[in-house]
Amino acid sequence: MWLTSSCCLSVALMFSSAAVGMTQNVTALFKPDPANPMVNKFVNTTPISSVCAYHIPAQCKALNIFSLRDTTFGARSIGPIQANHEDERRGFMVKLPSEWRDLQVTHVATGETETVQMRIAGVGSTWFVPRPPGVSAWAQPGVSWDNQWRNAPSPCQSTRFLAAGVAAATFFWLAPENAGVCSRKPSQDLATMRLGALEYAYELRTPNPLTMASGSYTGSLTYSVGPGGDYDFGDVLIPDDNQLTFNFALEVQHDLKIEVPPGGNRIELVPQGGWQAWLNQGRKPARLFRDQTFNISASSRFKMQLECERVMGDTCALRNADDHQVPLNISVSLPYGLNRPDGSAVNRQPLLLSGAGTEQFQPGYYVNRRPGTLHFEVAKEHAESMLAQGGSTYSGQATVIWDSDL
The missing domain is CATH 2.60.40 (Immunoglobulin-like)
Structure with a gap:
């Protein structure tokens, strides 16, 4: 009597979407590790840029967040920003989609569905203002201009990262779950303000790969950008694009x-x-x-x-x-x-x-x-x-x- 066996398993989870506005690809891999059989999670393989790569890697690892930079992003003011304005929407502000969002992915052959969750966990950019007054416009009584940006306003949280010149600075703040608006106001009038490049951190919750079928899954998640949108920079700073789409490519290599x-x-x-x-x-x-x-x-x-x-x-x-x-x-x-x-x-x-x-x-x-x-x-x-x-x-x-x- 003969006994034979056959086995094979390969799972690829792919997310793709037509590009509208800004787009970003995110990749992750699950491959069982004989040395750690109890660890059965996806590993984020997206190349890390921005602050998690160069400035606060240990903090990002501890928070399980990843940062990216989109150099195509830009935003320009459509009017002046008045000193010490009372309405935060009339100056610099940012509100992020820091809450968890569900993303459904579908098996391309069988139609099976799985759920991925994502939230935006931090934001940064490089801002430019005219000189004079330059960066000193952001100083407030008893608080230097740089501490205004090095230390995040509530509900955002500080990373202490800041790189600056005389009329520009690059900052990065963290956003806890369900955070509201984070804003700063200048102490001097600014005729214009411009943002160049968007830096953000994100956090993922991926499905249990042990329960997934072999094959490819596709899906995407799109955030709106602009006044009242998911990414909201107020009513004065208007982004060039009105959408940011994440295309995910997750691969599972089962054994x-x-x-x-x-x-x-x-x-x-x-x-x-x-x-x-x-x-x-x-x-x-x-x-x-x-x-x-x-x-x-x-x-x-x-x-x-x-x-x-x-x-x-x-x-x-x-x-x-x-x-x-x-x-x-x-x-x-x-x-x-x-x-x-x-x-x-x-x-x-x-x-x-x-x-x-x-x-x-x-x-x-x-x-x-x-x-x-x-x-x-x-x-x-x-x-x-x-x-x-x-x-x-x-x-x-x-x-x-x-x-x-x-």
């Missing part, structure tokens, strides 16, 4: 591998204690059986299937030269961490031609080279009928398939 020890594909069924013990005792064996171990590595859901050279009912058959057949019962036990959809353990689950009971197994975490067992058995009544044939050899071929294509 499903079966290792059968040398010779493990040839199964010999014997009584308890072997044939010699049966002959010495002169008692009919209660059953004929063999347990065959295998090692499995799995980071995604899979099903198991059975194929037979000879079919008998819902399972395979063994046959002798006189065409006498008996059913072969095959079942599987999987290691801890590979469960049924309801979370229960897999212990001696029958493998049937119909596939009933083995339609889906789900890893709770990445299982790396853990032992499982295939159980082969001819029940007592059928073993007795084989012995009645006298000295016959029974054989047959069964193929066990571990299949990630659900």
Whole structure:
């Protein structure tokens, strides 16, 4: 009797969208790590720019945020900014989409959907003002102009980053969840103000890759930009573009591998204690059986299937030269961490031609080279009928398939 296995799994999660206004690509990867089997999360592979790359990398890592710079962004004032204006919308202000937004992604082949969540967690830019008065216009009594920008106004939070000249400065502030407006007012009138380049930090919540099917998923998320929009810079500073679209490309590289020890594909069924013990005792064996171990590595859901050279009912058959057949019962036990959809353990689950009971197994975490067992058995009544044939050899071929294509 022959035992074979096949397995393969590759998952690619892609997000794409037609470009409208500003666009930004975000990439992430899940690949199981044998050294850290309990860590089953996407790794953000988007090249980091802006402050998280050069100025506050440790702080960004601790907050699990990532920063990007969009050099196509620009905003210009459509009127003067008055000193110490009372309406924050009449000067420099910023309100971000700092709340979590859901993004639905759809499997391009099956139509399955998953949800990604995103929020904007920080903002920065380079502003330009006329000189005179230059940067000193932002000073307030008892507070230097640079501390006005180095220290973020509430509800934003400071990074302490600031790079400046005599008429321009680059800043970056963090935004907690559901933050409101953050604003600064000058102490001197400014005839004009301009923003060049947009720097922002973002935070992601990605789906559980262990539950995802193989293949590609697509989707995108678009924020409005401008007065009253998701990115709101007030009523004086008007951005050149009115949309910012994020296109995500997430890739999942799952592992499903079966290792059968040398010779493990040839199964010999014997009584308890072997044939010699049966002959010495002169008692009919209660059953004929063999347990065959295998090692499995799995980071995604899979099903198991059975194929037979000879079919008998819902399972395979063994046959002798006189065409006498008996059913072969095959079942599987999987290691801890590979469960049924309801979370229960897999212990001696029958493998049937119909596939009933083995339609889906789900890893709770990445299982790396853990032992499982295939159980082969001819029940007592059928073993007795084989012995009645006298000295016959029974054989047959069964193929066990571990299949990630659900």
